[in-house]
Each structure stands twice: as structure tokens, then as C-alpha cells.
Amino acid sequence: MNTLAEENYLKSIYHLALSSANVSTNQLAALLKTKASSVTDMLKKLADKELINYTPYQGVNLTAAGEKIAVNIIRKHRLWEYFLVEKLNFKWDQVHDMAEEMEHISSNELIDRLDKFMGFPKHDPHGDPIPDCNGLVKTHHLEPLSSIVPGQHGTICGVRNHSTMFLQYLEKQSLTIGKKIKVAETIEFDHSMILQMEGKEIQISREVANNLLIAQ
Amino acid sequence: MNTLAEENYLKSIYHLALSSANVSTNQLAALLKTKASSVTDMLKKLADKELINYTPYQGVNLTAAGEKIAVNIIRKHRLWEYFLVEKLNFKWDQVHDMAEEMEHISSNELIDRLDKFMGFPKHDPHGDPIPDCNGLVKTHHLEPLSSIVPGQHGTICGVRNHSTMFLQYLEKQSLTIGKKIKVAETIEFDHSMILQMEGKEIQISREVANNLLIAQ
DNA sequence: TTAAATTTTTAGACAAGTCTAAATTTTTAA
């Protein structure tokens, strides 16, 4: 199959391609914490394997074959995260690094059985959709909380930042997946927001509101 | 921590050391399916890290630090095998290769929680003891079935050969872990045996009897 | 006990993936 490094590159290209059509060498270097020159080397190899379309200086995108591999890795990552939280009682801010390792366990039979064992969950602990065994991803359309106008209601369904620090902050404020909120007021000065949740008022910064994803 | 290759060498040295005090370069090369020269290179590296005692031409054994790592990997391997069989309904002949990958997932917190989740099992699906979280291995003393004399009773508690072929054969004959048997007769000509199990008679070769481990 | 066989190590090479430094291409902005 593919090496660990190849899988990580494909996964990173997939994630970056969600927000920019052609993924640049530097974007990848930043995400993978490596050097642009190393990225170039790997892009050539992935292009040789026809997993990406690569034109020098023009960035890359995944071929159908490359996307299939990337989605499969993301499926594994999210199912293992679900397992760690739901079965082993880890917190949602503790599971990322473990899942980064577990996503490379190769057996698809294993992951399909794990999926069944857990009752075919649709979302991981951070609200991200879990691709099904055919590679189908149900990408729900969610708004950042910052774009919700005062008076409107919504449900927290995802986060845009997965850092431990942000997740721990949210946990502390009880701003977790599934919570229903109402935007009470937005402060013009700093774009902070006052929310109503479970009868209480919570004030959050624009930064936080930008990174919380809401379904209305 | 240690690389994948280093972990596999330590594990192999541990397994070989169970039957021969000093493990030879060629034994390791055979088990790891690599060349003796590659083994020598790695032994130097492990000796530098003080994980093994290595004298050129004299074979190796594990230091306390090396054994601790080896036992921890074996703990992970066996707990994951138990998980695959008990929770995901794999057969005992299907889990080895998957566990070979999973044993390298680094988190000890993860494996300790997995252990708890499964109720602290004492033996893996092949009857091998699962080391506890402190690295303690309860090595039960078992006899090969071939050394049991006619008339004696016993319980199948382990296997000496873990190959898919052998495990599938045993499954087919219902010669599985926990089964109670009685040796009815041994045939002098080829050392085959006739067993009584659950009211039926089963005839097995010396080869099979040699690889079945019995508690009396 | 010594010659042959076996085991082990050494020497030199290679592939994967990374790096730094330099060269090249593209983009930006005057």
C-alpha cells in the first residue's frame, strides 16, 4: 500500500482542498510542519503514483484515487476518535494525537466492524461527519456562529479549530456539540457576542464565535 | 520513543529468549525475515541505547529497560487481539496481523483504558497471558498435550504455533481454548493420540499434540 | 587439533524521507 508519509500528505491535501481549490506547496509545508523542498519531493512521488495532479509552481489537487485514500484515512481517524470518547471515556480534547496514529491501521475489515460495533455513528466527537464505508461524506452546511444575527436560535454542531486549548475552553463554558443557543446581542465595538444557553448568559469573543459552527 | 523497527527487534528478542538464554543473530534474522547483517546493525543501535546486552558473536539478551519495552508491546498486542475477538467478533486466526500494527500505538493511557473497558482479561484469544499495566506477566506452566499420558484429563489452555493454518484446523476440530479433554490412547507407531472431548473421540497427530498446551 | 562448515560482522551501496542553500519561477507593487 502507501507509506505513512504518503498517507499524511494525501490527508493534508484533502483538508486544505476544502477551502482552496489548488493546494500550494507552502500550505502543505506549514500544515505538515516540514520544509517546502520536502513537500516538492513528495508531490513528485504522489504524482508519479497518479494520486495527485501536480503542475510545478501551480499547486496540487487530488485525483479520484488519491481522494479515495484520503477519505478512507479520515474515516478511520474519526471512527477511532468516536471510539476513544464513547467507549474509553476520553475527553474530546484528548483524542486527536491518538487517532493520528490509529488512522494508519490498514485493515478496512477492522474499521467496518468497529463502525458496526459503535452503531454507525454519523459524526465524530468534534461534530465532523464520518465518511461511510463507500467513502461517502455527508458534508452538512454549517454557519460560523459569528454570522448568526441577534434573535436567531441555533445548535452547536461543529468546531473550526481543533486545538486542545480551544476545546478545553469550550468544555469549560459548556459550549459543546448539540447545545442549543440563542444569540442575544452582538457588541459592535469588538464583535463579541452575548448568548443565551440553558437559561444562562455567556459572553464570547469574535474569535470564539468564528470557530463555532451552527446549524439553524 | 523508539522506532517501529526497534520495537519489533525488542519483541522478537523477548520471544526468542523464552526458549534460549542468549539469542543469536541468525535466529533474529529468521524470525524478522531479514538478513543477518541487518540484524547486526540494529543490535549495535539497541546496545548503544542500553536496551540489550550485546557481545559480538555471542548473541544478545534484553536489559531491564529493553524487557520493559518488549513486555509493554506484548501487552498491547494481546489486549488488541482480545478486543478484536471479543468486541469485533473476529476469529482467533484472523487477528494476528492487525494486532502487529496496533501494538505500536504509543499511548499507555489508551491501552490501560482499553484493558479496563474489557474487564482486565488475563489471557488473549490464543491463551497467552496478558501482562498487567506494571509489566507483570503471569506465565502459567503448561504441558504440551503430547506429554500427557493415557487416562489423564486436562484443559486446552494455549497453543505453541500461532499460524492461521493450525488455528483454523483446531477451530474445525473444536479443539479450542477452555475445552476439557481426556487422553484415551496413544498410538505407538506414529505417536498420534486419541482424545475424548465432549463425549466424542478425536484423533490427532503428534505434531498437533506437540503444539497444544494443557493444564491438568 | 586442524580443516571445513557455519555464523557473524564489516564494508559499501541503496531507497525513503528529510534538510539547507542556491537557483528558478511567479506574484506583487511601484
Add this chain to the structure above:
DNA sequence: TTAAAAATTTAGACTTGTCTAAAAATTTAA
């Protein structure tokens, strides 16, 4: 539109873990 800045690629080197071939040490057996 062109010079400077930024992004990207190339060149050459390094590490890990492997290999083959040859040399050295150990064991076996006559």
C-alpha cells in the same frame, strides 16, 4: 512593465533501515 519579494524547485547531503558480497570469528567433525 519591470524590479523586488515571495513561492517553489533543484542540488546535494544526511539518517534510518535495509541489502549483497567479502572478511573474520566460531563451531563442528574428521
